[in-house]
Amino acid sequence: MQLFAICMTFIGSLFLVFSLKPTRYLSHESSQPGWKPLYGLIVIFILGYLGFIYYLLFHYQHFIIYSVFTLIFFLGGLFVFMVTRLSIESYKNIVNIAKETEYKSLHDSLTGLPNRKHFLMKISSLITKSNPFTLFSLDLNNFKQVNDALGHYYGDKLLIEIAQNISKKLDGLSILFRTGGDEFMVILKDSDDVFYSDIIERIHSAFNETYQIMHYSIESSVSVGATKFPNDSNNLDTLIKYVDLAMYVSKKTKSKCVFYRDELNEDATEKLAICGRLRNAIATNEFQLYFQPLLECHSKKLHGAEVLIRWPQLDGSFIAPDIFIPIAEKAGLIQNITQWVIGEAVIQLNQLDKHGFSGALHINLSAKDLNTESLFDLLINQLKNTPLLAGRLILEVTESAMMLDLTCSKTMMLRLAEYGFTFSIDDFGTGFSSLSLLRELPIDQIKIDRSFVQYMDSVKTDHAIVNSAIFLAKNLGCTVVAEGVENSALESELEKLNCDYLQGYYYSEPIPLTDFIAQYCK
Ligand code: G
Ligand code: G
Ligand code: MN
Numbered sequence: 040m041q042l043f044a045i046c047m048t049f050i051g052s053l054f055l056v057f058s059l060k061p062t063r064y065l066s067h068e069s070s071q072p073g074w075k076p077l078y079g080l081i082v083i084f085i086l087g088y089l090g091f092i093y094y095l096l097f098h099y100q101h102f103i104i105y106s107v108f109t110l111i112f113f114l115g116g117l118f119v120f121m122v123t124r125l126s127i128e129s130y131k132n133i134v135n136i137a138k139e140t141e142y143k144s145l146h147d148s149l150t151g152l153p154n155r156k157h158f159l160m161k162i163s164s165l166i167t168k169s170n171p172f173t174l175f176s177l178d179l180n181n182f183k184q185v186n187d188a189l190g191h192y193y194g195d196k197l198l199i200e201i202a203q204n205i206s207k208k209l210d211g212l213s214i215l216f217r218t219g220g221d222e223f224m225v226i227l228k229d230s231d232d233v234f235y236s237d238i239i240e241r242i243h244s245a246f247n248e249t250y251q252i253m254h255y256s257i258e259s260s261v262s263v264g265a266t267k268f269p270n271d272s273n274n275l276d277t278l279i280k281y282v283d284l285a286m287y288v289s290k291k292t293k294s295k296c297v298f299y300r301d302e303l304n305e306d307a308t309e310k311l312a313i314c315g316r317l318r319n320a321i322a323t324n325e326f327q328l329y330f331q332p333l334l335e336c337h338s339k340k341l342h343g344a345e346v347l348i349r350w351p352q353l354d355g356s357f358i359a360p361d362i363f364i365p366i367a368e369k370a371g372l373i374q375n376i377t378q379w380v381i382g383e384a385v386i387q388l389n390q391l392d393k394h395g396f397s398g399a400l401h402i403n404l405s406a407k408d409l410n411t412e413s414l415f416d417l418l419i420n421q422l423k424n425t426p427l428l429a430g431r432l433i434l435e436v437t438e439s440a441m442m443l444d445l446t447c448s449k450t451m452m453l454r455l456a457e458y459g460f461t462f463s464i465d466d467f468g469t470g471f472s473s474l475s476l477l478r479e480l481p482i483d484q485i486k487i488d489r490s491f492v493q494y495m496d497s498v499k500t501d502h503a504i505v506n507s508a509i510f511l512a513k514n515l516g517c518t519v520v521a522e523g524v525e526n527s528a529l530e531s532e533l534e535k536l537n538c539d540y541l542q543g544y545y546y547s548e549p550i551p552l553t554d555f556i557a558q559y560c561k
Contacts, residue, residue: 040102044109045095051109051116052088055081058116058123065123069130081119088112147217149195150202158216158224163275166268171229174278175296176264176286177205177242182221185257193252200252201259204245213238224282239263239296262290266299313363314370321375326350328383329549332559333401333520333542336533341559342540343398343433344391346384347549348376364405373405374413381432385421387552388431394560401433401463406440409448415455422458429459433484436462438470441480449480456481463520468508477515485512489523489543496528509536 058081066074091112095105145157153161165172179201186194198221205223206215213227227238242263249256264285272278281299284307289297297303320326330344350358367373384400391400408414422428434455441448441464452462463484464476468491476482487508495501505521512519521533524543533541547558 040106041095044105045092047109047113048088048092048095051113052085052092054113054116054120055085055088058120059085061123061127065127065130084115084119088116150199150217152202152206152215152217152223154216155218158218158226159275161214161216161226162278165226165228166273166275169269171268171270173227173229173235173238173265173267174282175225175227175235175238175242176279176282177223177225178262178286178290179221180260180262180290182259185252185259189252189255197250197252197257197259200250201245204248205242208241208245209238210241212241235265239265243295262286262293263296264289264299265296271299310366313358314366317363317367317370317372320350321372321379324379326376326379326383327551328380328387329551330387330400330555331542331549332547332555333398333540334546336521336538336541339541341396341398343401344396344555344559345401345403345435345542345549346380346387347403348380349549368405368407373407374411377405377408377414378417381417381421384432385425385428388428390552391556391560394556396556396560399431399433401435403435403465404440406437406443409436409440409451410444415451418455418460419458429461433461433463435465435486437465438467438476441476442470452481466522468504474511477511477517482517484518484520486520486522486542492521492523492529492533492543493525496532502532505533505538506536509538513537 059078062074062078062081065071066078091108145153145160147154162172162174182194182198185197189197202215202217202223209215209225212233213225213231216224216226218224225238225242227233227235242261246258246260249258251257264282264287266272266278266282266285268278271281281304284303285297285299288303289295327349329347329349331347332344333342334340335342348360348364350360350363352358364373364376367376381402384402388396388400404414418428418432436448436452441452456462461483462481463486464482465486466488467485469488477485485508487505491501491504491508493501495505509519518539520540520542521529521538522542524530524533524541524545526545529543530541530545550558
């Protein structure tokens with residue numbers, strides 16, 4: 040019995056010894072301060088157990104009492120052993136869960152790439168350590184169309200494949216982050232053993248192949264902007280602003296990669312300033328309308344006039360509509376401008392009529408006008424006051440404007456056509472739209488873009504395009520205007536091709552109403 044009691048106590052003390060390692064581990068790893076004193080207590084207990092064994096060796100008398108003590112010591116050792124073992128398991132589990140949660144919070148669930156938060160942490164740490172780097176911003180060019188056409192499920196699939204492919208091409212040379220829908224960032228540290236031109240090539244090489252999604256082969260491309268730390272800025276927000284700005288310029292100019300330079304920012308600042316002044320300009324009637332005549336090709340008699348908006352400045356200069364119209368479209372101000380142009384054109388048409396003008400005024404519509412209800416309301420309202428107006432206004436729409444939302448444009452054009460308004464396709468030939476547009480939409484006229492007209496007397500292909508466009512239009516029952524006629528050689532060539540109307544600097548630039556009346560009305 041004595042031996043049994045000694046063994047039990049000894050095993051109990053072994054349990055305590057085996058509890059030392061996990062307790063030590065926990066006292067090191069966990070932030071809980073209680074584990075260190077516990078470690079000390081276990082050591083004291085082990086000594087106590089050994090003392091008790093020593094005592095048992097020489098004083099084994101009270102059988103019952105010692106058996107109870109022995110049992111308690113054994114179970115006590117086991118208890119401590121189990122508690123420390125279970126604690127260490129729970130601790131490791133918690134640590135794993137925490138690691139997993141942290142991983143998830145720093146990675147994108149769709150592509151598995153490091154996410155925006157991760158990107159911001161990484162870039163802040165590089166800035167803090169003053170480690171120079173080049174930052175690239177990537178944005179897919181046709182992703183929205185793919186998403187709209189195939190749905191989000193397949194859009195996601197394409198994103199995953201593209202992300203994986205770019206990662207593969209980068210081959211660990213720099214880190215790829217997914218920072219938004221179809222936006223990615225790449226950080227290339229100066230200390231990395233690779234040139235940025237190589238990285239740009241690698242990024243684009245991921246787009247040289249077609250992606251197989253469902254049964255479709257999809258080709259994609261990417262716009263890339265770049266900025267350098269610390270050369271361009273040492274502020275995180277500024278760097279991100281710059282790199283996005285550079286990326287937008289790359290998208291607009293269809294270049295492989297645009298590096299940030301100060302001019303890009305000046306351009307953006309200027310646009311912002313123009314945007315701020317546009318609202319006021321509408322309210323305070325700062326715009327003017329200019330008129331450019333359209334002549335009948337054979338008789339050279341006045342046929343009508345294109346109305347063109349002008350924004351005069353205090354210093355006598357003008358801000359070109361090419362500049363402020365796109366800004367107005369983005370700022371949601373274009374409807375107000377179109378409203379002003381149409382209202383003013385109707386007033387000035389009255390003036391013109393008083394001087395014997397009987398032609399039509401061509402109004403330029405912007406891309407957004409066809410997709411809003413306000414144009415319809417506006418024109419129908421004008422029609423109430425001037426019932427014959429529909430026959431006197433020709434609405435010029437570019438191909439790209441119609442293509443913005445074809446169904447919507449078609450509905451609007453058909454509704455307005457019912458009231459007698461007619462449409463002319465502006466800049467015809469530049470919009471890559473399908474010829475079926477001419478069949479589907481209520482189009483009465485095409486205006487051949489001046490880029491084809493200008494050199495048609497010397498460039499054979501331009502001549503062929505103008506010739507074919509005139510032929511096509513006539514067979515579809517449309518009239519044809521040649522824009523950009525700048526000399527008599529072009530005039531006689533267009534006469535030969537039987538063009539209907541001519542417009543261009545050879546006859547007149549756009550001019551103010553009073554000049555137009557003086558020159559073209561009796
Ligand atoms: O007149 P100018 O060459 O600067 O015209 C430049 C561009 O601005 C042309 O494409 C022309 O169609 C467009 N534009 C001129 N006036 C208007 C207008 O009143 N409304 C819209 N939407 N565009 C206009
Ligand atoms: O895009 P849209 O066709 O609306 O552009 C009309 C503008 O084209 C006019 O405001 C005018 O500034 C410009 N324009 C008109 N005639 C000529 C021309 O003969 N040559 C050139 N280069 N531009 C012209
Ligand atoms: Mn026009």
